[in-house]
Amino acid sequence: MSGMACNITISAADNYMGPLRSFLVKHMLADTADHSLVVAISLIVTLLCACIVIGHLLEENRWMNESLTALIIGLVSGIIVLVTSKGANSHILQFNEELFFIYLLPPIIFNAGFQVKKKQFFRNFVAIVLFGVIGVFISFAIISAGCRLLFPKFNLDTPFLIRDYMVLGVIFSSTDTVCTLQVLHQDETPLLYSLVFGEGVVNDATSVVLFRAVQSFNFNEVDGFTVLQMLGNFLYLFITSTLLGIAVGLLSAYIIKTLYFGRHSTDREIAIMILMAYLSYMLAELFYLSGILTVFFCGIVMSHYTWHNVTESSRITTRHTFATLSFIAETFIFLYVGMDALDKDKWKMTNVSWATSVGLSATLVFLVLLGRAAFVFPLSALSNCIQKTPGTGISTRHQVVIWWAGLMRGAVSIALAYNQFSASGNAANPIHATMITSTIIVVLSSTVVFGTITKPLLGWLLPHHLRSISDLSDPPTPKDNAFPEFQIPLLGDGELPAGNGFPGRRSSLRMLLQAPTSFVHHFWRKFDDTYMRPVFGGRGFVPYIPGSPVDDAQEPQHPDL
Numbered sequence: 001m002s003g004m005a006c007n008i009t010i011s012a013a014d015n016y017m018g019p020l021r022s023f024l025v026k027h028m029l030a031d032t033a034d035h036s037l038v039v040a041i042s043l044i045v046t047l048l049c050a051c052i053v054i055g056h057l058l059e060e061n062r063w064m065n066e067s068l069t070a071l072i073i074g075l076v077s078g079i080i081v082l083v084t085s086k087g088a089n090s091h092i093l094q095f096n097e098e099l100f101f102i103y104l105l106p107p108i109i110f111n112a113g114f115q116v117k118k119k120q121f122f123r124n125f126v127a128i129v130l131f132g133v134i135g136v137f138i139s140f141a142i143i144s145a146g147c148r149l150l151f152p153k154f155n156l157d158t159p160f161l162i163r164d165y166m167v168l169g170v171i172f173s174s175t176d177t178v179c180t181l182q183v184l185h186q187d188e189t190p191l192l193y194s195l196v197f198g199e200g201v202v203n204d205a206t207s208v209v210l211f212r213a214v215q216s217f218n219f220n221e222v223d224g225f226t227v228l229q230m231l232g233n234f235l236y237l238f239i240t241s242t243l244l245g246i247a248v249g250l251l252s253a254y255i256i257k258t259l260y261f262g263r264h265s266t267d268r269e270i271a272i273m274i275l276m277a278y279l280s281y282m283l284a285e286l287f288y289l290s291g292i293l294t295v296f297f298c299g300i301v302m303s304h305y306t307w308h309n310v311t312e313s314s315r316i317t318t319r320h321t322f323a324t325l326s327f328i329a330e331t332f333i334f335l336y337v338g339m340d341a342l343d344k345d346k347w348k349m350t351n352v353s354w355a356t357s358v359g360l361s362a363t364l365v366f367l368v369l370l371g372r373a374a375f376v377f378p379l380s381a382l383s384n385c386i387q388k389t390p391g392t393g394i395s396t397r398h399q400v401v402i403w404w405a406g407l408m409r410g411a412v413s414i415a416l417a418y419n420q421f422s423a424s425g426n427a428a429n430p431i432h433a434t435m436i437t438s439t440i441i442v443v444l445s446s447t448v449v450f451g452t453i454t455k456p457l458l459g460w461l462l463p464h465h466l467r468s469i470s471d472l473s474d475p476p477t478p479k480d481n482a483f484p485e486f487q488i489p490l491l492g493d494g495e496l497p498a499g500n501g502f503p504g505r506r507s508s509l510r511m512l513l514q515a516p517t518s519f520v521h522h523f524w525r526k527f528d529d530t531y532m533r534p535v536f537g538g539r540g541f542v543p544y545i546p547g548s549p550v551d552d553a554q555e556p557q558h559p560d561l
Contacts, residue, residue, distance in 0.1 A: 074338020132202025
């Protein structure tokens, strides 16, 4: 039995470290697989600390951001490992799509939903759905058709199947939500942030669902009914994933409000919030739904109900815990991608020249540019025709920034590429290895080029005096010292109650211009106040008990943290 356990341990270490274990043992840096795993993890943690320190020092640099810093450090680390091992090894950990989807992505998406400006998000919901759903299908069609038309001109040895072209269309239709989060800031440009990030969440969910549909699609029997069935499956996954996230969020609010763990231990209520947030994602994966959509809407519901049902100290703790976990996961993803980019096994397996590899990658980048332009500008015009509410119009300058900021591709694209073109991290044949390396080149180039230029482009196209009044006057997010974002209704107009240490009510004209005119907003506020918050809690609906979450009239102001 002990021998079997040892074999399992060594096998697990090999899966995560690749050839690093043999290198460490050979140079007497580790004597067992267990110890070599400890060495690898120690190196990763050290690199994470370096990313944080260097990212802090480059905070004011207009050309750099934390994601780009982590990516460069990952590349440099890969080069060092490659040189010190004399070409025998090229990475510390091997990219694993399961590690990405199960452990790294959930805290990032949940924190985004937990911190997102709900007013801006739902105000622009029509545009977000147009970009994130219809836009994915348009981009998918253009990229797939472009690959089918242009790739044969490179005279590749192994021909592509129709499924491969469609998979490439899905892979490169997925924008990088993580990189977008670090380039745009919702406090500086809330309209742009809500549109680009909201599109990114829906886009990733749509891409994953479409990816699964393409993989299971029978291309020998294609008819109108099959296409309708695929569309029906997509709508089913979209709706059920959203409802599951809402249900788990409401359940957490009801449990904490009813049992009130805080009277005995704040650790329990914090643990319940964290575990139920992760449970929502895992339940979605368990039932083959979209975990991205589920955990995102779970974060929104928890911020509206659950967060108000916990004690004052738990509010501060959960806010920083979720943000910290998200930050570490984001940094690790880019560090991870940078190190894996120099995996020599994939590059050796490709049987194409550097010129062909660069040509394939340049073709993909061109199709990404074309595919995104094909839906951003037309759908923005359609959104402007549909939405007449003040503050929801998408100007030409906004459209250019949205087009450019969504060009970055990241770990989602790499994870889908590995899922389609490799088995256990290794490419099945040279053409599959070529597709993986081309994906890596596109991810690196788009992150470095598009991610670097986004900040200067934003300052040039949208200087401070041209930003809309609504962008500058929206209520702060939970990052701010008094957490007022959690004090306004989920679909409310953003007015804060007087007497809280905040400015008084806005002028009548300004209220008239910015008050919600949609019947949906009015109906939701009445329904929320009458039925939802009395049951699930929320600001103003939690009974005051000494040491419990305070009521509306006695909520203290938080110091700047």
